[in-house]
Amino acid sequence: MSKKRTFVSIDDIINEPYGYTYKEISECMGESEAKRMFFSLYKEKNKNQHQTIKIHSVNKDGTGTQKYVFKLSDNNYIETVSIKRRNGTTACVSTMVGCPVGCIFCESGSNGFIRNLTPSEIVQQVVLLPKDVNRIVFMGMGEPLFNYDSLIKSIHILRDRNGLDFSTSGITVSTVGPLNQLKKLREEHIKIQLTLSLHATTQKVRNMIIPNMAKSDVNSTVESMLSYSERHNRKITIAYLLIPGVNDKVSDVDKLIKWFYGKNVMVNLLQYNPTNCGKFKRPNKQMLSDFKMKLEKGGLYVKIRESKGTNINAACGQLVSEYNKKKNLDSKKNANTCK
Ligand code: SF4
Numbered sequence: 001m002s003k004k005r006t007f008v009s010i011d012d013i014i015n016e017p018y019g020y021t022y023k024e025i026s027e028c029m030g031e032s033e034a035k036r037m038f039f040s041l042y043k044e045k046n047k048n049q050h051q052t053i054k055i056h057s058v059n060k061d062g063t064g065t066q067k068y069v070f071k072l073s074d075n076n077y078i079e080t081v082s083i084k085r086r087n088g089t090t091a092c093v094s095t096m097v098g099c100p101v102g103c104i105f106c107e108s109g110s111n112g113f114i115r116n117l118t119p120s121e122i123v124q125q126v127v128l129l130p131k132d133v134n135r136i137v138f139m140g141m142g143e144p145l146f147n148y149d150s151l152i153k154s155i156h157i158l159r160d161r162n163g164l165d166f167s168t169s170g171i172t173v174s175t176v177g178p179l180n181q182l183k184k185l186r187e188e189h190i191k192i193q194l195t196l197s198l199h200a201t202t203q204k205v206r207n208m209i210i211p212n213m214a215k216s217d218v219n220s221t222v223e224s225m226l227s228y229s230e231r232h233n234r235k236i237t238i239a240y241l242l243i244p245g246v247n248d249k250v251s252d253v254d255k256l257i258k259w260f261y262g263k264n265v266m267v268n269l270l271q272y273n274p275t276n277c278g279k280f281k282r283p284n285k286q287m288l289s290d291f292k293m294k295l296e297k298g299g300l301y302v303k304i305r306e307s308k309g310t311n312i313n314a315a316c317g318q319l320v321s322e323y324n325k326k327k328n329l330d331s332k333k334n335a336n337t338c339k
Contacts, residue, residue, distance in 0.1 A: 015052075017037060020119075021153065021160065022034055035162060042127065053121055064083070068082065080093055080125040087134075090133070090135040095117050097113075100212060101143045101146075103199075103209060104209055104210075108141040117142070117150060119153040127164075138174060144173050144174070144175060148181050169192075174197060175196060176210050179224055191232045194229075194234065195237040196237070199247060201255035222259050235265065236266075238266070238267045238268065248291055256298075257298030
């Protein structure tokens with residue numbers, strides 16, 4: 001966690017209690033008050049009394065996937081997806097309003113970056129889901145590692161044994177892999193799961209798919225991920241969105257095998273949700289199976305992942321980007337009438 005110490009007052013804690021670690025509360029208000037507060041925030045059934053973000057709508061798709069749209073205190077919107085699995089519930093959590101990365105297949109990126117979420121806004125997305133969550137993936141709106149301090153602080157809050165006591169092995173951060181932040185994360189004493197959205201094996205193709213990561217050399221990004229995996233003895237996941245004619249060549253197969261053969265890595269082949277941009281063809285199941293087979297022949301461990309929640313716009317940021325677009329248009333209109 002960032003070593004920067006800031007002064008925390010009782011008022012700060014009372015106004016935004018989900019934004020503080022047990023240690024901060026206890027240093028400011030004493031151990032027994034911190035215990036009482038953490039119990040009331042994380043263990044009591046009615047947690048609504050302390051919330052500063054509000055559920056705006058819930059969309060269900062009938063398969064156990066539910067998309068929560070939260071309204072923030074500044075009237076921006078974020079989304080959190082709750083995905084029911086056989087043995088629990090996964091919360092897919094946002095870390096930003098909008099996103100600066102601009103992946104060409106993603107609605108969150110198409111609106112640009114509005115602001116980072118605070119630790120409190122991140123933590124509340126988990127706490128306010130009605131189902132008991134036993135897995136968290138930072139895979140909603142935003143690039144988590146570009147909101148590094150809030151991300152790490154929220155993980156410290158979520159894993160605190162006085163509160164939710166969330167196991168770090170149940171927390172996954174999905175990232176496009178900014179190099180400086182990957183290096184910092186490697187040195188943290190938190191052993192989370194890490195997924196790299198790779199999507200390409202050459203700099204040129206990656207720059208086309210993830211335009212605002214052009215400064216991060218793709219080879220160094222892969223190297224940093226592998227270094228994290230070795231240091232923390234964790235299997236890392238490589239997300240690869242298969243785009244026919246773009247990143248499914250023989251040379252792509254060869255490069256992936258060269259990078260990951262013999263490493264503690266799983267490759268997730270993804271079939272993306274169609275968004276409004278419609279720039280790409282959706283690969284059919286056969287294309288995914290063929291690519292998977294080629295990688296497996298080269299000794300890689302591969303799974304095909306289908307995105308859940310297509311029917312409720314659960315591709316990252318699709319639903320919320322409409323709300324935020326409207327809100328920003330409205331405020332521009334208002335700004336114009338004021339001139
Ligand atoms: S896919 Fe993730 S990193 Fe890329 S633009 Fe969307 S939210 Fe940002």
